[in-house]
Amino acid sequence: xxxxTPAPAMPWPVVSPFRMQPGLSRLPGPPPLLHRDALxxxxxxxxxxxxxxxxxxxxxxxxxxxxxxxxEVHRRETGETLAPTVDxxxxxxxxxxxxxxxxxxxxxxxxxxxCFPSSWNPADKQGQDFTAIHAPVxxxxxxxxxxxxxxxxxxRQSSMERHVWLVAPDGGLAQHPETRRRRWDDALSxxxxxxxxxxxxxxxxxxxxxxPLPQLKAGVFFIRVMVAPLGAVLAxxxxxxxxxRTALASMSDAVVAYRGMAAVRGRLLAELDQASA
Numbered sequence: 001x002x003x004x005t006p007a008p009a010m011p012w013p014v015v016s017p018f019r020m021q022p023g024l025s026r027l028p029g030p031p032p033l034l035h036r037d038a039l040x041x042x043x044x045x046x047x048x049x050x051x052x053x054x055x056x057x058x059x060x061x062x063x064x065x066x067x068x069x070x071x072e073v074h075r076r077e078t079g080e081t082l083a084p085t086v087d088x089x090x091x092x093x094x095x096x097x098x099x100x101x102x103x104x105x106x107x108x109x110x111x112x113x114x115c116f117p118s119s120w121n122p123a124d125k126q127g128q129d130f131t132a133i134h135a136p137v138x139x140x141x142x143x144x145x146x147x148x149x150x151x152x153x154x155x156r157q158s159s160m161e162r163h164v165w166l167v168a169p170d171g172g173l174a175q176h177p178e179t180r181r182r183r184w185d186d187a188l189s190x191x192x193x194x195x196x197x198x199x200x201x202x203x204x205x206x207x208x209x210x211x212p213l214p215q216l217k218a219g220v221f222f223i224r225v226m227v228a229p230l231g232a233v234l235a236x237x238x239x240x241x242x243x244x245r246t247a248l249a250s251m252s253d254a255v256v257a258y259r260g261m262a263a264v265r266g267r268l269l270a271e272l273d274q275a276s277a
Contacts, residue, residue, distance in 0.1 A: 001049050002171040003042040007232035011205050013163035014243050017250035020139040022150050027159040031077045032209035033095055034224050043094045043173070050115040050174050051090070058086050060126045062099040062111040066218045070097065073211065086113060095222040098125075100155060102217040107151050109133065116173040116225040118166070118206065119260075138258035154210040155219030164206040166259055167248075167268065171202040173225050184264050197264060198271050201230040234275060245272035 013023075050056045064084065071084040074093060082092040089097070090113045099111040106129045112122040125133050130147045134140055154160040168175070170182035187200040204227050211220040234240045248261075249269055256262050 001046045001173065003039055003046050003173055003227070004171060005039065005226040005228050007228045007236050009037075010203060010226055010228045010233050010236075011163050011165075011207060012233070012237075012240065013165050013205065014240070014247050016243070016246040018247045018255070020137060020255065023162045024150065024154060024160045025162070027161050027209065030159060031073055032159040032161070032211045032220075032222055033073060033077055033093065034207060036078050036080075036094060040094055044091050046173050047091055047115045050176075055123075056115065056176065058090060058111060058113040059123050060099075060109070060111040062086070063216065063218065065216050066099055066213060066220065069211070069213055069216065070220055086111065089113065090115070093222075095224045097223070098221040100219045100221065102155070102214070102219065106130070107155055107219060114223070116175070116223070117177075118164075118175050118204065118225070119177050121177055136258075138254040139252055155212050155221075156214050157212060159212065160210045162208050164208060166204050167230060167244075167261070168202050168204045168227075169200070171227050171229070173227060175204075184260065188264065188267075196231070196271055197267050198234065198275065199229075199231045201268070202227050203230045203233040239276075241272045242276035245269055245276060248272070 067084040067086065067089060070089055070093075071082045074080065074082050074089070080092070082088045096114040096116055098109055098114065100107040101110045108127055108129050109125050110127070112125055114122040120136075130151050134147075169184045169187035172181055175181065187197060190200045191197045204225065207224040207226070209222045209224075211222065213219055234244065248265060251259075251265075253262075256265050261268075
């Protein structure tokens with residue numbers, strides 16, 4: 001199901017050279033969530049569509065006090081009261097969320113309410129720590145090397161924020177690896193030999209934030225997924241096509257393969273060259 005954010009409202013976190021790195025910045029204070037916007041009902045509808053499949057239900061459990069803390073964050077921001085239950089929070093928040101427990105060997109994922117994963121299976125992550133969760137990521141040396149500091153800072157000290165972006169062939173919020181969705185072959189077929197692949201691609205951003213709850217020996221990781229047509233996002237500013245081209249060109253082959261773009265990077269680079277000329 002497509003729920004498209006207006007292109008001018010999309011974050012633009014593209015920087016060069018591209019590196020898989022923490023990219024965290026400290027939020028000046030609460031709240032760690034984005035405010036609910038006009039798309040909130042559509043997000044809830046998209047989540048209901050995902051949850052119609054029992055295999056996509058939230059995985060694991062969390063202490064009642066942690067769920068109450070998440071509900072309080074939502075109330076503080078919106079003035080709306082949500083029941084402190086997994087079901088109510090899953091549908092009431094535009095964000096997905098993961099609850100991590102601070103245990104003797106580090107933080108581990110104990111509850112994953114993730115309806116809109118970006119090509120990963122939430123069920124595989126239950127019980128894992130930061131290192132295990134990010135082990136499949138290409139070029140992950142910077143991430144894993146900073147793991148201890150990231151976890152301590154983001155889940156014990158201060159709310160943090162980062163943005164993760166990618167170019168994708170499908171505009172749906174839910175990108176579970178086991179569901180049929182639009183692939184790059186489909187986008188290439190739609191563009192044909194003479195059309196622009198840019199016009200058949202989407203810009204996807206995850207705004208990721210953290211909520212430390214040291215008094216509860218827990219932390220919460222929020223993910224707001226936003227998607228817009230790539231062509232519309234590039235049109236917001238005349239420099240964006242060149243910026244994206246530089247970032248894509250700087251990606252290692254391992255990252256390109258990890259993101260499934262090996263067959264299309266060359267064409268995208270050529271089109272971005274023309275768009276920035």
